[in-house]
Amino acid sequence: MLQAQQVSVARGGRCVLGDVNLALQPGQVLGVLGPNGAGKSSLLGVLNGELAASSGQVLLDTQPLASWQGRRRAQRLAVLPQSSSLSFAFSVEQVVRMGRMPHDTGMAMDEDIVNEVLRAVDAGHLAGRSYLQLSGGERQRVHLARVLAQLWPGADGQVLLLDEPTSMLDPLHQLSVLDAVRRFADHGASVLIILHDLNLAARYCDQLLLLGDGSVQACGTPEQVLQPAHLHRVFGIEVLVQRHPERGHPLIIAR
Amino acid sequence: MNPVLNWRVLYPLLAALLLLAVWLSLALGPVSLPLADTLRALLNITGLNLTEVQAQTELIVSQIRLPRTLLGLMVGAVLALTGVAMQGLFRNPLADPGLIGVSSGAALGASLVIVGLSRWITLPVVLEPYVLSAAAFAGGLLVTALVYRLGRRDGQTQVATMLLAGIALTALSGAIIGLFTYLADDSTLRALTFWNLGSLNGASYSRLWPLLVVALGVVYWLPRRADALNAMLLGESEARHLGFDVERVKRELILCTALGVGAAVAAAGMIGFVGLVVPHLMRLLVGPDHRLLLPASALAGGALLLLADLAARLIVAPAEMPIGIVTALIGAPFFIYLLIRSRG
Numbered sequence: 001m002l003q004a005q006q007v008s009v010a011r012g013g014r015c016v017l018g019d020v021n022l023a024l025q026p027g028q029v030l031g032v033l034g035p036n037g038a039g040k041s042s043l044l045g046v047l048n049g050e051l052a053a054s055s056g057q058v059l060l061d062t063q064p065l066a067s068w069q070g071r072r073r074a075q076r077l078a079v080l081p082q083s084s085s086l087s088f089a090f091s092v093e094q095v096v097r098m099g100r101m102p103h104d105t106g107m108a109m110d111e112d113i114v115n116e117v118l119r120a121v122d123a124g125h126l127a128g129r130s131y132l133q134l135s136g137g138e139r140q141r142v143h144l145a146r147v148l149a150q151l152w153p154g155a156d157g158q159v160l161l162l163d164e165p166t167s168m169l170d171p172l173h174q175l176s177v178l179d180a181v182r183r184f185a186d187h188g189a190s191v192l193i194i195l196h197d198l199n200l201a202a203r204y205c206d207q208l209l210l211l212g213d214g215s216v217q218a219c220g221t222p223e224q225v226l227q228p229a230h231l232h233r234v235f236g237i238e239v240l241v242q243r244h245p246e247r248g249h250p251l252i253i254a255r
Numbered sequence: 256m257n258p259v260l261n262w263r264v265l266y267p268l269l270a271a272l273l274l275l276a277v278w279l280s281l282a283l284g285p286v287s288l289p290l291a292d293t294l295r296a297l298l299n300i301t302g303l304n305l306t307e308v309q310a311q312t313e314l315i316v317s318q319i320r321l322p323r324t325l326l327g328l329m330v331g332a333v334l335a336l337t338g339v340a341m342q343g344l345f346r347n348p349l350a351d352p353g354l355i356g357v358s359s360g361a362a363l364g365a366s367l368v369i370v371g372l373s374r375w376i377t378l379p380v381v382l383e384p385y386v387l388s389a390a391a392f393a394g395g396l397l398v399t400a401l402v403y404r405l406g407r408r409d410g411q412t413q414v415a416t417m418l419l420a421g422i423a424l425t426a427l428s429g430a431i432i433g434l435f436t437y438l439a440d441d442s443t444l445r446a447l448t449f450w451n452l453g454s455l456n457g458a459s460y461s462r463l464w465p466l467l468v469v470a471l472g473v474v475y476w477l478p479r480r481a482d483a484l485n486a487m488l489l490g491e492s493e494a495r496h497l498g499f500d501v502e503r504v505k506r507e508l509i510l511c512t513a514l515g516v517g518a519a520v521a522a523a524g525m526i527g528f529v530g531l532v533v534p535h536l537m538r539l540l541v542g543p544d545h546r547l548l549l550p551a552s553a554l555a556g557g558a559l560l561l562l563a564d565l566a567a568r569l570i571v572a573p574a575e576m577p578i579g580i581v582t583a584l585i586g587a588p589f590f591i592y593l594l595i596r597s598r599g
Contacts, residue, residue, distance in 0.1 A: 050492055074498030081492055085346065088488050088543035098489065101482055102498040150497070 001026065002047060002065075002077065002159045002190065007056035009042045017042045018215045019056070024190035026156045029182060031205030032194045033225075035235055039214040040194045041082070044163050047192065048079045060159070074102035078150040082163040084143055092118070092126045092134070092142050099149030113152045117145040120180040122173060136168040144177060154187035162193040166200065178204045198252040202226055203244075210234055226250045260540045262547045269554035273328075276561035280324040281316055283565055285573040288312055297321070326458040327564050328557040329470040330519045331529060335537075335556025336477050337512040338530030339549055343484035344508045345414055348538065352516045352530040355509060356398040356421045359428035361520035364394020365450045366432045373443040384462060388521040391450070392465075395517030398424050403509055412505045414491075452577030453524035455564050462522060469518035473511055474553060480504060481545035488543065526579050528586025529560055535593060 003023035009016050017039040024030055034040050045051035047058055049065050058065045060076060068076075078099070086095070093114055100110040118124045121141040126134065131142065144165050151158045162181065166174040174197070182204050185191045195201045201208055201222065208225040210218040212234035218225045231239050231252070238255040260268075282293040295308045296316040337352040345354065353359065368390040372378060378386060402424055406417030436447055449456075483504045486494035495501045519526075537551040560578075563585065567578040 048496065050495070070495070070500050071498035074496060077496070079492070079496040081490070084493070085490050086488060087346065088348065088538075090488075090543055094542075094544060095489075098486060098497065101486060147496075 001061060001157070002192075003059050004043075004047060004053075005056050005059065007046055007053045007058060009039070009046050009051055010054040011042070011051075015054075016214050017046065020216055022209060022219075024159055024192055025207075026190055027185055027188050028206040029185045029191045029193060029204055031201040031208045031222075032192060032211060033196075033198065033201055033208060033234075034211030034217075038211040038234075040211055041163065042214075043211065044079075044161055044192070044194060048077065048161050049073075061157075071102050074150065076151075076157065077159045077161070078147040080144055080147045080160075080162045080165055082167070084139065086131060086139075089130045089132050092123065092129050092131055095131050095142055096145045096149050099146040099152075102150065110149075113149050114145075117148040117152055118142075120148060120183075121145045122176050137170060137173060140165065140168045141173065141177060144180075148180070148184060151184075151189060154184045154189035156188035158189040160184065160189055160191045162191065164194050164196065166195070166197070174200060198226060198231070202249045202252065203247065222250050226252060262541050262551070265540055265551060266554070269551060269558065273554050273558040273561075276558040276565075277324055277328070279565055280327065280561045281320045284315075284320065284568050286315060288315065293320075322458040322460050322463055323455050323564070324561060325463055326466070326522060327455050327561045329463075329466050330455070330523045330526065331533075331556040331558070331560025332553040333466075333470050333473050333515040333519045333556075334526065334530040334560070335533040335552040336473055336549060337515045338556075339534040339537075339545065339552050340477055340480075340484070340508045340512050341530070342534055343487050343545065344505060345418060346488055346490070348535055349531070351527075352512055353425065353525075353527070354418060354421045355512060356402045356424040356428070357395040357513050357516040358520050358525050358527075359425040359432075360398025361391040361395030361517050362450050362525050363398070363428040363431055365391040365521070365524075366435050366447055367394070369443055369446045369450070370435045370439065373440065373446075384457075388462065388465065391521035392517045395520060396513050398428065399509065399513040399517075410502075412502060412509075414505070449577065450520075450524040452579035453520075453526035453582075454567070454575065454577050454579075455523055456575055458522075466518045466522045469514050473515040476507075476511060478546070478549045480507065481549055484508075484545040485543075524577070524579065526560070526582055528582045528590070529556060529563075532586045532589055532593075533559060535590075 001023060004020050007020045008018050020043060032040050032043060042051060046053050060068055096114045096118060097110060100113065118127055121144050123138065123141045123145055126138060126142065131139065134142065147160065151160060166177060169177060178200060181191060181193065205222060207220065208222050209216060210225050210230055217234050218230045226241060228239050228241055231237055240253045240255055242251045242253060244251045278290065278293065281297065282288045282290050292308055292312050293316060295306050296313045299308055299313055300317045334352060341352050341354055342348050342350045365387055368387050372383065402417055402420045405420035406413050432451065436444060439447055483494065483499045486497045486499055491501050533556045534552045537548055537555055541547045541551050563581045564578050567576045567581045570576060
């Protein structure tokens with residue numbers, strides 16, 4: 001289990017994240033919401049070890065994250081950055097197979113996993129293509145497949161951190177990709193996902209964390225967090241909150 | 256994109272090309288030897304006294320051509336391998352092992368000694384080549400260390416800053432070498448030109464050993480970092496999240512390149528374009544996977560440098576061109592071709 005205990009992050013002398021407590025629960029998807037500059041990426045950075053906490057600590061199991069040996073940590077924790085700078089002509093299959101680097105499960109099993117995760121993100125048909133010939137959304141799905149492969153099939157104790165995995169996807173793939181993430185969490189892994197779309201967050205997340213100005217503004221179930229008052233305070237938007245007629249989760253409509 | 260050539264086809268082809276290059280390199284030169292005699296002489300040298308060969312043939316092969324060929328093989332392989340390493344480190348297929356300042360630093364070290372020897376210091380003549388090589392090696396390492404220091408910030412190595420520092424220090428070294436060239440007399444000028452354009456001339460076994468040690472190290476070590484280099488292409492954060500100690504990998508790659516290129520320049524002067532073009536060409540053939548790319552580049556680097564050296568020896572025979580001119584004459588247009596091709 002990954003947890004942050006009273007974590008603060010300072011960048012260039014300015015506090016960008018103050019006093020955050022959270023624990024990622026097995027089998028649950030935690031959505032992180034907040035306007036630009038609210039500290040979402042700083043939170044992700046400190047949770048994945050890229051940024052050092054200026055106070056407080058991040059624990060994986062009961063051990064500080066920084067004291068984990070790199071390869072062992074990679075077997076437990078996978079991270080999808082917002083964008084990738086890969087500019088070499090690997091095939092899609094090769095890119096996804098890199099997710100298996102921390103493991104010694106052998107060629108045959110890795111190949112099965114690569115095929116499974118590619119199908120899971122609806123990219124099975126891209127396997128033999130060159131990564132450089134893909135569109136932005138296709139690339140995003142390939143990288144999601146790569147980090148899924150790193151933890152596949154997902155188990156209790158594993159942690160997946162996703163930074164806006166749907167930002168470049170068409171409406172169909174936003175749903176199918178988040179469905180895949182949801183199913184992955186159902187196998188026992190904890191997932192943290194930064195999202196901008198409030199309705200996607202309401203639909204797929206068990207818990208939500210609303211960040212504003214570097215601190216937690218609200219935390220709880222989608223019903224508790226997605227309230228007009230919170231959203232007005234944090235985003236400055238006026239919304240109506242209805243109930244999804246079929247699924248029952250909150251539905252956010254701008255006024 | 257699937258690689259143009261399967262590695263099972265490419266490797267034997269490269270190995271055959273390499274053997275052919277070695278054979279030609281042993282046989283051709285100011286005195287051309289029959290190919291069969293060359294083989295016999297080579298067998299005699301290795302201790303298999305099967306047939307008689309003219310003493311002169313054996314002497315030429317063993318004392319002149321063989322050390323020169325070995326030097327070319329190692330310099331070519333090391334430059335190509337370190338080229339792959341730098342292109343991986345900088346995540347840029349247009350990077351060159353000289354980017355981190357090591358080649359120009361080595362040339363500067365050599366130039367300092369050449370000018371120093373001609374003006375102020377006198378050394379026993381036997382020692383001169385060793386001092387020269389040592390100075391080139393030290394110069395390369397020093398400038399690289401400086402570039403590395405300049406690229407460090409908050410305990411992290413910023414490759415973009417390193418790149419800029421490398422360009423700046425390369426320009427500075429070039430300016431100092433230029434100043435020496437301007438001040439030099441005729442014989443010093445020839446020696447300086449030799450270092451700045453490279454040559455395999457004057458190879459001898461005694462000067463091969465240091466390069467051999469470094470080359471074996473590079474050839475042994477770099478392919479063991481193939482997975483880390485693949486992960487680095489995704490990005491440094493991504494490599495870290497895949498479990499690699501990225502700072503350590505970067506340090507090791509830089510050290511490996513500094514040692515390899517330093518030793519290569521110390522032994523044969525600055526030879527451009529091999530470290531840039533060979534990895535690029537091999538990537539087109541086998542794809543970017545370093546597990547295949549590194550061995551292919553080593554083979555191709557050795558073979559192409561030997562062929563370039565043959566051209567350097569034969570085009571203006573009995574005189575010799577600096578090999579750097581040949582590699583640049585072939586490499587630069589090829590590079591431009593690659594640029595146009597990738598744009599289209």
